[in-house]
Amino acid sequence: MAVAALTALAKLRLPVGGCAFYPAAPLLLHAGTAWRADGNSPLLIEPRGATLLFSDYEPFGHTLRRQTGLKNPANLEHLSPPQPIRYRNDPAPQVGKWIEALWRAPDGRLFGWFHAEEPAPHSPLFVPYIGEAVSDDDGLTWDLRGALLRSPMEQIDTGYANGFFAGGFGDLSVLPDRDGRYLYLGFTSYLADERHQGIAFARQPLPRPADTRADLEIWRDGSWQPHAPLWPSSLWPSPLWPMRRGWRHADPDGYWGPALHYNRALKAYVMLLNHTANGSANLLQEGICISINADLSNPAGWSEPQKLVQGGAWYPQCIGDAIGDGDMQAGTDTRFFLAGFSAWTLRFTTEALAGLDQPLILDKADFPRLFGPGLRSPW
Secondary structure, eight states: OOOTTSOOSEEEEETTEEEEEEEEEEEETTTTSSSSOOSOOOEEEETTEEEEEEEEOSSSOEEEEEEOOSSSTTOGGGOOOOEEOEESSOSOTTSEEEEEEEEEOTTSOEEEEEEEEEEOTTSSOEEEEEEEEEESSTTSEEEEEEEEEOOOGGGOOTTOOSSSBSSOEEEEEEEEOTTSSEEEEEEEEOOSSGGGOEEEEEEEESSOOSSTTTTOEEEETTEEEEOOTTOOGGGSOOOSSOOSBOTTSSSOBEEEEEEEEEETTTTEEEEEEEEEOSOSSSOOEEEEEEEEESOTTOGGGOOOOEEEEEEOOSOEEEEOOSTTOBSSEEOSEEEEEETTEEEEEEEEESSOOOSOOBOEEEOTTHHHHHHOTTSOOOO
């Protein structure tokens, strides 16, 4: 992914260095078979090949798999055609399920975490929850292990005007720490109590417990606290940053949908965030922000989000293209995706960047130019 001879499109100073956008050949995770990739698209790049999952919301939430082979395991231009995944024990197949995170256990089993959307009572809105599943055939067939994070009924508000959610938890990313001790779950809280809305964190120790929710801890009031099945208010999650305007409004203002990875160049963890503001029941994408943290076990250590992209579409991701990389780990040069579209390399460095310090500016008119007039803009 050599970009040294190209001119940077945008640059940004970070707490531990900087990053810069460079142009790259267009690449689509969804192969043009969907309007956009809806949700985080998890990717594992292993010596035996890459496994990519992406999701579509039409006619309702479902996930598809693409793979590479042994010959070119890290070449994302040679991903196989999309195949729909299947759940073998789904008690509610009418409820959409988007697998948004993957992790390979030492015994070879593939774990997945999904965002599901149940209809809110007597309302056109949905109440998302986060669940877990396992696969023994590289993500084509899955067994559901149950719900991991589900909001209490009293934290559902069908009076919400945001156009999508009436409470719940969803829009997630999962990342193991460097010591292999915990899996960390970054997610979005849409609870009715606005004090608990926004980006939140949970974690579970490794290896994975037999009980989906066993040993689950929630970041609350500056410490890790055990999850309680009945969710007393004392254990609702504490958001990293308060919402400027809550989810009950048609024009919420806040961060949602974190995408986590460990960056070897920075020797730190990176989180990309959607930022919505000034919408009208459409979660308008004001921009994409970035936050840095040297210690995944300390959610209070995430830096204040900085504007990385002005405008753009939902669901940003950094994807490394080396063996062992994917959406959870990357080096100096990463592929930057939004909604499954990439025409950019994002280079990270610990050195001070000279020149213009500003976000990448994207609007709908850029997409026909970058990806061809036949593709619909993802926002």
